[in-house]
Amino acid sequence: MWTIGLTHYLILAAMLFCIGVAVIVTKRNAIGILFGVELILNAGNLNLVAFSRYRGADIAGQVVAMFGIVLAAAEAAIAVAIVVNLYNATATIDVDSATTLRG
Amino acid sequence: MRHALRWIVMAGVWSALAGTAWGAEAPVPPAESSSTILEAIAFYAMAAVALLSGLAILVSRNLVRNVVCLLAALGAVAGLYFLLAANLLGAIQLIVYAGGTLVLITFGVMLTSRPGSDRQLVRGWERIAGGVVCVTLFIGLCMVLLCTEWATVAASAEPTTVAAVGRALLTDYLVPFELASVLLLVMLIGAAYLVRRDGESGAEDDADRC
Numbered sequence: 001m002w003t004i005g006l007t008h009y010l011i012l013a014a015m016l017f018c019i020g021v022a023v024i025v026t027k028r029n030a031i032g033i034l035f036g037v038e039l040i041l042n043a044g045n046l047n048l049v050a051f052s053r054y055r056g057a058d059i060a061g062q063v064v065a066m067f068g069i070v071l072a073a074a075e076a077a078i079a080v081a082i083v084v085n086l087y088n089a090t091a092t093i094d095v096d097s098a099t100t101l102r103g
Numbered sequence: 104m105r106h107a108l109r110w111i112v113m114a115g116v117w118s119a120l121a122g123t124a125w126g127a128e129a130p131v132p133p134a135e136s137s138s139t140i141l142e143a144i145a146f147y148a149m150a151a152v153a154l155l156s157g158l159a160i161l162v163s164r165n166l167v168r169n170v171v172c173l174l175a176a177l178g179a180v181a182g183l184y185f186l187l188a189a190n191l192l193g194a195i196q197l198i199v200y201a202g203g204t205l206v207l208i209t210f211g212v213m214l215t216s217r218p219g220s221d222r223q224l225v226r227g228w229e230r231i232a233g234g235v236v237c238v239t240l241f242i243g244l245c246m247v248l249l250c251t252e253w254a255t256v257a258a259s260a261e262p263t264t265v266a267a268v269g270r271a272l273l274t275d276y277l278v279p280f281e282l283a284s285v286l287l288l289v290m291l292i293g294a295a296y297l298v299r300r301d302g303e304s305g306a307e308d309d310a311d312r313c
Contacts, residue, residue, distance in 0.1 A: 002143045006255050009183070010248045012150045016176075018241040019157035025233035026161065029223050031211050035160050035169055038204070042180045045196075053187045056256035059263060059271050062189050066268075067276075069192075069199055070283045074290040076204045080211035081297035087215040088300075096225075 009050035016043035030083045030093040034076065041072045145186055153179035164223040166212045170205065177201045188262040 016039055023036030045065040052061025087093050156176035160169050177200045184193035224230060272280050 002140050004139075004143050004146045006253050007248060008146065008150075009187070011245060012153070012183075014241060014244040014248065015154055016157055016180075018237045018244070019154070019161055021240060022233055022237040023157075023161050025236065026224055026230050028225055029166065031166060031208065031215065032169065032223060034208060034211075035173055038173060038200075038208075039157055039160070039176065042177065042200075046180060046183060049184055049187050049189050049192060052189065054253075054255045059267055060275075062192050062263060062268060063271050063276050065189075065192055066195060066272075067279055067283055069195055070287065073199055073204050074286055076207055077290055077294045078297070080207055081294040083211055084214050084298050092217075093215045 006050055006054040009046060009054075013043040013046045013050070016040075016046065028094050028096055030079075030086065030095050030098075033095065034079050034083070037075070037079075038072065041068060041075075044068060142186065146183070149179040149182040149186070152176070153183070166216055166223075167209075170209050170212060173208075174201055174205055177205065190262050191265045191268050 020036045020039030020043060023039060024033050027033050027036065045068045048061040048065040048068065050061075052058055052065070055061075083093055086098055090098060092098075153176045156172040156179065159172040160176070163169055163172065177196065181193045181196040181201070184190075184196055225233070
């Protein structure tokens with residue numbers, strides 16, 4: 001209980017991942033779905049860093065987590081651009097009402 | 104109700120910041136009893152902040168409040184990185200995520216929100232089904248995690264240095280590093296292209312270019 005090991009971090013990351021999935025499935029707002037994606041990416045990065053620490057300070061996990069952060073930043077920028085485009089085309093960002101690809 | 108939520112969010116943000124500062128000052132205690140307990144307390148505090156902020160994102164319908172909760176969650180995860188002796192990664196998490204990405208998302212919220220018109224959550228039974236799926240997923244993940252024998256090595260006491268990460272980036276991971284820079288360039292051009300504004304003739308222009 002008081003000795004924090006790898007399993008603690010893995011279970012915390014699993015909780016964050018499941019909360020992110022729940023956010024993605026329950027939100028109708030496109031930006032709200034983006035919040036869930038960010039939570040999931042953070043859970044993955046946390047897993048990578050925890051493995052990096054508890055498998056003998058192997059630096060690979062940290063480097064891959066850094067690439068994960070870069071990918072998350074790129075994904076957020078593209079996602080916000082698409083959402084703004086969707087809003088300009090349909091005046092809403094409700095994902096249930098966005099049923100056509102051509103606005 | 105509103106005031107209670109506001110206080111919870113403020114407490115989350117402040118505890119994340121305090122936990123981050125504490126984790127930066129006292130990273131990676133060696134295997135002694137008192138520092139082990141301190142590490143455990145820091146871990147549980149930051150885990151609680153991250154999980155509570157995530158749950159607040161899940162239940163709150165106000166997008167601006169969601170942004171603040173996400174800030175608290177990202178700060179708590181950065182504190183966990185500090186606790187895991189990944190100092191550079193914690194700093195990058197705070198700078199890139201909490202500083203850059205979150206501001207970007209805030210702009211997205213400001214540009215697209217119309218107060219009181221959109222429904223934020225799906226219908227009731229869909230919410231319940233999503234919750235059941237997520238709880239099942241979590242139980243499955245926990246069973247896998249707890250049943251696996253992880254071959255852990257005793258954690259080393261000293262944090263990873265920036266020099267080691269930089270050397271790894273420019274030797275073993277050079278190709279992904281360059282690919283990431285190309286990806287960022289493509290993302291920049293793509294985002295600027297997506298949100299360009301050239302009036303009504305956008306569709307025809309697209310057809311011509313294709």
